[in-house]
Amino acid sequence: MSRGKWRLRAAQLALSPTWLTVVLVYLGTMAWTVTLSFTNSRLLPNWDFVGLAQYARLFGTAKWTLALQNLVVFGVLYVAGCLVLGFLLAAALDRRVRFESAFRTLFLYPYAMSFVVTGLIWQWLMNPTLGLQPTVQDWGWAGFRFDWVTSRTMALYAVVLAGIWQGAGLVMVLALAGMRGIDAEQWRAARIDGIPVWRVYLSIILPQLGPALAAAATLLSMGVIKTYDLVIALTKGGPGSATEVPAKFIMDNMFQRQNLGLATAAAVVLLLSVIAIVVPFRYAAYIMAKRRAGAL
Amino acid sequence: MSSALLQSGPAPRKITIGRIGLYAFLLSMVVFFALPLFVMVITSLKTPEEIRMARIFALPAGLNFSAWAEAWSGACAGTACNGVEAGFWNSVKITVPAVALSVTLGALNGYALSFWRPRGGKILFALLMAGALVPYQIFLYPMVRVLAGLSLYNTLPGIVLVHVLFGLPLVTLLFRNYFVTLPIELFKAARIDGAGFWRIFGEIMLPMSVPMIVVAAMLQFTGIWNDFLLGLVFAGPDNLPMTVQLNNIVNTTTGTRQYNVDMAATMLTALVPLAIYFLSGRWFVRGIAAGAVKG
Numbered sequence: 001m002s003r004g005k006w007r008l009r010a011a012q013l014a015l016s017p018t019w020l021t022v023v024l025v026y027l028g029t030m031a032w033t034v035t036l037s038f039t040n041s042r043l044l045p046n047w048d049f050v051g052l053a054q055y056a057r058l059f060g061t062a063k064w065t066l067a068l069q070n071l072v073v074f075g076v077l078y079v080a081g082c083l084v085l086g087f088l089l090a091a092a093l094d095r096r097v098r099f100e101s102a103f104r105t106l107f108l109y110p111y112a113m114s115f116v117v118t119g120l121i122w123q124w125l126m127n128p129t130l131g132l133q134p135t136v137q138d139w140g141w142a143g144f145r146f147d148w149v150t151s152r153t154m155a156l157y158a159v160v161l162a163g164i165w166q167g168a169g170l171v172m173v174l175a176l177a178g179m180r181g182i183d184a185e186q187w188r189a190a191r192i193d194g195i196p197v198w199r200v201y202l203s204i205i206l207p208q209l210g211p212a213l214a215a216a217a218t219l220l221s222m223g224v225i226k227t228y229d230l231v232i233a234l235t236k237g238g239p240g241s242a243t244e245v246p247a248k249f250i251m252d253n254m255f256q257r258q259n260l261g262l263a264t265a266a267a268v269v270l271l272l273s274v275i276a277i278v279v280p281f282r283y284a285a286y287i288m289a290k291r292r293a294g295a296l
Numbered sequence: 297m298s299s300a301l302l303q304s305g306p307a308p309r310k311i312t313i314g315r316i317g318l319y320a321f322l323l324s325m326v327v328f329f330a331l332p333l334f335v336m337v338i339t340s341l342k343t344p345e346e347i348r349m350a351r352i353f354a355l356p357a358g359l360n361f362s363a364w365a366e367a368w369s370g371a372c373a374g375t376a377c378n379g380v381e382a383g384f385w386n387s388v389k390i391t392v393p394a395v396a397l398s399v400t401l402g403a404l405n406g407y408a409l410s411f412w413r414p415r416g417g418k419i420l421f422a423l424l425m426a427g428a429l430v431p432y433q434i435f436l437y438p439m440v441r442v443l444a445g446l447s448l449y450n451t452l453p454g455i456v457l458v459h460v461l462f463g464l465p466l467v468t469l470l471f472r473n474y475f476v477t478l479p480i481e482l483f484k485a486a487r488i489d490g491a492g493f494w495r496i497f498g499e500i501m502l503p504m505s506v507p508m509i510v511v512a513a514m515l516q517f518t519g520i521w522n523d524f525l526l527g528l529v530f531a532g533p534d535n536l537p538m539t540v541q542l543n544n545i546v547n548t549t550t551g552t553r554q555y556n557v558d559m560a561a562t563m564l565t566a567l568v569p570l571a572i573y574f575l576s577g578r579w580f581v582r583g584i585a586a587g588a589v590k591g
Contacts, residue, residue, distance in 0.1 A: 007297075008412065008414055008555070010492065010493035010494065011408040011412035011414040011493055012414050012415075014404045014405070014407075014408045014493070015405060015408050015414060015417070015420060017401060018401070018405050018424065018464060018468070019422060021461050021464055022411065022420060022423045022425075022427060024516075025435065025439070025461050026423065026424075026426075026427035026430065026435075027423070028438070029434065029439055029442075030430065030434050030435070030439035032437075032438040033435075033438060036437070036552060044500060045437075059546060065358060074456055077302055084564060088321070089325060092318055092321055092322055092325075093322075095318055097318065097319070097322060099575075103322055103325075103326070105574070106326060106329050106330055107325065108327050108573075108580075108581070109329070109333070109570065109573055109574070110329065111584070112518055112570055112572065112573035112580065113522070113566045113569055113570065114521070114522030114523075114524065114539050114565070114566070114569070115522070115524065116522075116524050116539045116542060116543050116565070117522075117539075117542070117562055117565055117566045120542070120543075120546050120558070120562045121332045121333075121335075123546075123564065124335070124336070124339065124398050124555065124559060125335060125352070127555075129350065130347060130348070130352070130555065131352055132352055134350040134352075134528060135350060135351055135352045135353060138351065141307070148586075156534045165328070165329065165332065169329075170584060170588070173584065173585060174585060174588055179472055188367045197314070197407040203337045204438050205472070215588045216588060219588050222380050226431055226432065226525075227432055228524070229524035229525065229539070229543075230524055232524070232547075233543055233547065235548075247431070249431060250433045251433070251525075254433075254436065254437055260437065262439065263433075263437070266433075267431065267434050267436075268434070270431045270433060270434075271430060271431060274429055274430065274431060278429055284545070296422050296578075
């Protein structure tokens with residue numbers, strides 16, 4: 001055997017734990033879960049295949065459809081909120097403000113903290129008898145309400161608010177890095193043409209931040225689908241099922257309610273929704289890269 | 297990335313309405329972002345009587361750290377009253393080996409994939425990246441069964457292994473993206489000198505990748521420390537990480553809730569990632585920027 005070949009063997013050897021992980025852990029467990037979703041397994045898995053019955057049952061379960069609705073509402077508001085607020089923060093910091101790094105540090109620190117901590121902090125702020133609400137009412141604004149976590153209609157927005165607080169800093173960092181990479185010539189040209197600053201950010205800077213913001217949006221969307229700890233810590237899914245989310249539905253049915261078939265079917269639906277989110281993003285990026293290559 | 301954070305906007309003019317509006321916006325954002333942390337700290341220093349007065353912004357009467365002491369070693373989750381201390385040490389015992397292992401494997405993967413280009417490497421990398429996008433719920437039940445079969449379920453090595461397996465995509469991505477920026481001539485020269493796979497890795501690539509090792513370790517450390525779901529499912533009652541214990545203390549307490557103790561326990565849990573963030577700000581930013589730009 002030649003030395004070159006032997007060295008390549010070393011590379012293959014080094015990658016073997018990762019191959020094992022991908023094949024056994026990622027693909028293997030995925031196949032296992034998909035298979036289970038076609039059975040009528042309850043507490044323990046069985047191989048009694050029932051076709052798509054679990055999926056039919058899943059979409060006949062009011063709690064699941066509610067969880068999906070909540071996920072869509074939460075996801076759209078959370079991602080949009082993080083993107084808008086993060087972009088505004090980045091644009092503001094791009095204006096050569098004093099103490100920029102102090103501002104930046106302050107806007108990003110929530111991102112370092114866990115969702116559990118984030119949820120518990122906001123649960124405290126929104127505590128209707130001891131939190132912000134009685135304090136502000138005490139100041140004389142008697143009609144002030146900030147009891148979102150205990151309100152059926154507002155609890156989902158409480159989760160959105162806490163999520164934006166945690167995640168907006170990430171968008172700010174990525175957007176600011178993108179803004180700093182933009183050619184100063186464009187600013188000079190815009191100033192000569194007398195274009196107002198806000199217009200420059202909206203029409204000239206924002207389109208150029210596409211890739212950075214798309215990366216942020218993908219990252220945040222992945223977080224949306226995984227949303228579990230934030231809800232558990234902030235509202236425990238309540239009041240009632242007002243903040244039920246798919247990840248929590250799956251966990252409950254998998255480990256507490258002994259509905260393994262139903263839970264795995266739900267997990268597969270969640271996977272399909274990830275694919276539905278990621279594929280268009282990746283496809284758009286691919287098309288754009290191709291176009292750019294063609295334009296050159 | 298961080299070098300790109302240089303000032304590039306136009307020079308500021310004199311004080312204008314726009315400037316005032318800009319600072320007003322920034323200050324209101326300071327309030328929005330800082331207030332929760334401020335409220336959490338002052339609440340943790342209050343006595344239960346002060347909390348019952350329902351003035352969330354009122355400063356505590358004095359620096360009373362008794363709630364912190366109780367949160368550390370006496371707060372109750374259900375019937376167990378041991379505070380978050382055990383959880384803290386569990387988190388340390390989970391996080392440190394998981395970070396060390398996953399960063400080592402990630403560096404090795406990145407090096408093998410970028411310089412050696414073994415057969416199937418591209419497929420492996422693509423599968424790994426796809427695996428990072430899959431929601432954990434797909435993996436959970438089979439993983440529980442497999443780990444139970446290996447007698448690793450509800451053990452410390454088990455939860456460490458789970459973190460390593462699911463951390464691989466991110467660390468591999470970071471190191472592959474880092475190594476492809478290094479000049480290939482360096483690698484070729486070492487090979488001409490007769491150095492093999494492991495020697496080039498140990499003597500050239502690892503020393504050159506110290507900045508990326510720091511970034512990856514920090515990113516993994518905060519990520520694993522902040523994990524809740526995997527710890528809840530795989531760690532077992534004796535090894536529950538701090539996040540799970542914190543949630544148990546705050547959200548399953550029966551009887552009178554001690555909000556000052558709850559907030560102190562929350563602070564204690566946030567302390568490690570916050571310390572990492574405040575001490576290493578620029579590196580942290582570099583890490584999330586590098587991790588966000590998927591290859």
